[in-house]
Amino acid sequence: MLDYKFIKDNLEAVKANIANRFMQADAEMVVALYDKRNGFIVEIDEQRRLRNENAAKMKGPMDQAARQALIEEGKKIKEEISRLESEAEETLKLLDMEGSKIPNMAHPDAPVGKEDKDNTEIARFGEPTKFPFKAKDHVELMEALDLVDFETAARVSGSKFYYLKNEAVLLEMALTRYALDILQKHGFTLTITPDIAREEILEGTGFNPRGAESNIYALEGTGTCLIGTAEIPLGGYYAGQIVDFSKGPILMAGVSHCFRREAGAAGQYSKGLYRVHQFTKIEMFAFTRAEDSDAMHMKLREIEEEIFRSLGIPFRVVDTCTGDLGAPAYRKFDLEAWMPGRGDEGDWGEITSTSNCTDFQARRLGIRYKNDEGKNVIAHTLNGTAIAISRGLISVIENGQQEDGSIRIPEKLVPYCGFEKIGPR
RNA sequence: GGAGAGGUGUCCGAGUGGCCGAAGGAGCACGCUUGGAAAGCGUGUGUAUCGCAAGGUACCGGGGGUUCGAAUCCCCCCCUCUCCGCCA
Structure with a gap:
């Protein structure tokens, strides 16, 4: 497989290469899915950071009411994370599917042709x-x-x-x-x-x-x-x-x-x-x-x-x-x-x-x-x-x-x- | 195929719910020491990912689950070892 970041940074070359090889692959969709996946990563990481912070507050002894409030907060974060994760999973699958269709780049000296x-x-x-x-x-x-x-x-x-x-x-x-x-x-x-x-x-x-x-x-x-x-x-x-x-x-x-x-x-x-x-x-x-x-x-x-x-x-x-x-x-x-x-x-x-x-x-x-x-x-x-x-x-x-x-x-x-x-x- | 024991960083190995990205040791790198080396002492030593950066997040065989919080508890799978069965 090709590196997604490479595809994004060299989109035109990747598209030309796909055309030269007469292959069916959609580099633009890969880039769109890659960006979408990265958006999810940022969001999920932020929620996880909140979760870890919240959990860290509960390490020491504390009174029941305060603890209970933190637990409630933690539960909310947990739900949000699992919602984001299941959405992200679908994007990831699509990205993998589309990404694996992208062929390797060709050597500049390889003759361009179909058969x-x-x-x-x-x-x-x-x-x-x-x-x-x-x-x-x-x-x-x-x-x-x-x-x-x-x-x-x-x-x-x-x-x-x-x-x-x-x-x-x-x-x-x-x-x-x-x-x-x-x-x-x-x-x-x-x-x-x-x-x-x-x-x-x-x-x-x-x-x-x-x-x-x-x-x-x-x-x-x-x-x-x-x-x-x-x-x-x-x-x-x-x-x-x-x-x-x-x-x-x-x-x-x-x-x-x-x-x-x-x-x-x-x-x-x-x-x-x-x-x-x-x-x-x-x-x-x-x-x-x-x-x-x-x-x-x-x-x-x-x-x-x-x-x-x-x-x-x-x-x-x-x-x-x-x-x-x-x-x-x-x-x-x-x-x-x-x-x-x-x-x-x-x-x-x-x-x-x-x-x-x-x-x-x-x-x-x-x-x-x-x-x-x-x-x-x-x-x-x-x-x-x-x-x-x-x-x-x-x-x-x-x-x-x-x-x-x-x-x-x-x-x-x-x-x-x-x-x-x-x-x- | 059956029964049991395991799988933690480059390696060995500790860790049974929060102080753990992870003790200790070996190795490696750099420095000191030395005529040079060994020994010794000191310092450092994973990867991936997002981000201009600061930093965040993830990773203790793999995947699910429980929990506010999992290397640690539960389930499934893979692999290794021992014994039994089968077999070339």
């Missing part, structure tokens, strides 16, 4: 893989090699679930371990996170656990949800705490399952493993001082590039446009891998994403640090995908396909897999 085609390509590694034969998509390749089973999963769990089978299982483990080794080398603390988190943590991280358009599975009657990404349990790791940056930023890596409802998402571009209800992901998360987050964002992006470059997968990097940022992000870079089986002739498909959320998540999560003046200030948080296994599998398998339907494993991955190729069979 993915407005993203700016800023780097490219390798060139789209060319085959002397008609490329197949990962579904065809994997089903032929008995590496995946969507049909049985649909019967057992529903559509958009899958069983990974045989070498694909080992490939998932190999990609996981490969990414973790790289992250450990870069100083990340490795974790396997809970796959379930409390709703407050979801909300603090900027996810909406409820509503028809929510992408989150809520666990009925528990106040908890299945996580959609390890960003949630990692972001929540220091919730309510004052973190110590004396040894530099805090880097955490999390292995988790990700659960997404993906309600309404369908079509050719969601085929196979591309958009599923459950997958494994290795996530990077960073907590930094305010002045360090831009540099950290570049570092996360470089690590993502390192992982896919070393796997020999062609990809490009895009600077995500304002309309595509999502509420918490200040700036976002996506890596899009070349997927030879995507669409008719292959296409780019998003494989990782790294966001600088500045203090937007940390404000509601209550994550702070002591700055040089010894003041507690809100930390910055960043996240980035090291590798999302399902899409990682797509890129490895589609780019590694051979004419005979076998899959060549990237060289760097061979020691982790224990095999150089899968198939043919």
Whole structure:
């Protein structure tokens, strides 16, 4: 969430930002509600002061009549306070509701635009893989090699679930371990996170656990949800705490399952493993001082590039446009891998994403640090995908396909897999 | 899941209705002392919010309640520990 005082002091900029992001939020209403809430606070505080004063008069011994008069006075104040409090509560609820719709400010260099085609390509590694034969998509390749089973999963769990089978299982483990080794080398603390988190943590991280358009599975009657990404349990790791940056930023890596409802998402571009209800992901998360987050964002992006470059997968990097940022992000870079089986002739498909959320998540999560003046200030948080296994599998398998339907494993991955190729069979 | 014991500031820990934003200690910061350090002595040491400020208000796990007045009494919830049950 954004700071209300900031919204009030920078109303025009906040409104422009909402427009640039094509979001529905009413900054003016937030300011009006904020002022109204502050009015209540002043009134309530004044009444409480009167109450405390009145109560203090009664400390010592005194005659019955005087005491009785003070008690009567106290009762009146009490009623007034509770009347004001119940009125204020409604304003507070509205403020919170409207306030949480206001997105984070965007980086001045983030391209302004509405949808993915407005993203700016800023780097490219390798060139789209060319085959002397008609490329197949990962579904065809994997089903032929008995590496995946969507049909049985649909019967057992529903559509958009899958069983990974045989070498694909080992490939998932190999990609996981490969990414973790790289992250450990870069100083990340490795974790396997809970796959379930409390709703407050979801909300603090900027996810909406409820509503028809929510992408989150809520666990009925528990106040908890299945996580959609390890960003949630990692972001929540220091919730309510004052973190110590004396040894530099805090880097955490999390292995988790990700659960997404993906309600309404369908079509050719969601085929196979591309958009599923459950997958494994290795996530990077960073907590930094305010002045360090831009540099950290570049570092996360470089690590993502390192992982896919070393796997020999062609990809490009895009600077995500304002309309595509999502509420918490200040700036976002996506890596899009070349997927030879995507669409008719292959296409780019998003494989990782790294966001600088500045203090937007940390404000509601209550994550702070002591700055040089010894003041507690809100930390910055960043996240980035090291590798999302399902899409990682797509890129490895589609780019590694051979004419005979076998899959060549990237060289760097061979020691982790224990095999150089899968198939043919 | 059942029974019990707890949750107080950075940490340990006192506090069972008003004198408590909270004793005492540790830690930390600054000063004195020292050749330098340790010890010692002294001083200071939470956060949020409203306000130009003075100052006010709130916060003792969270939320309700009782009361003129709650860290303290009552109810619900969360968490930790011990024992039992169940279980991988």
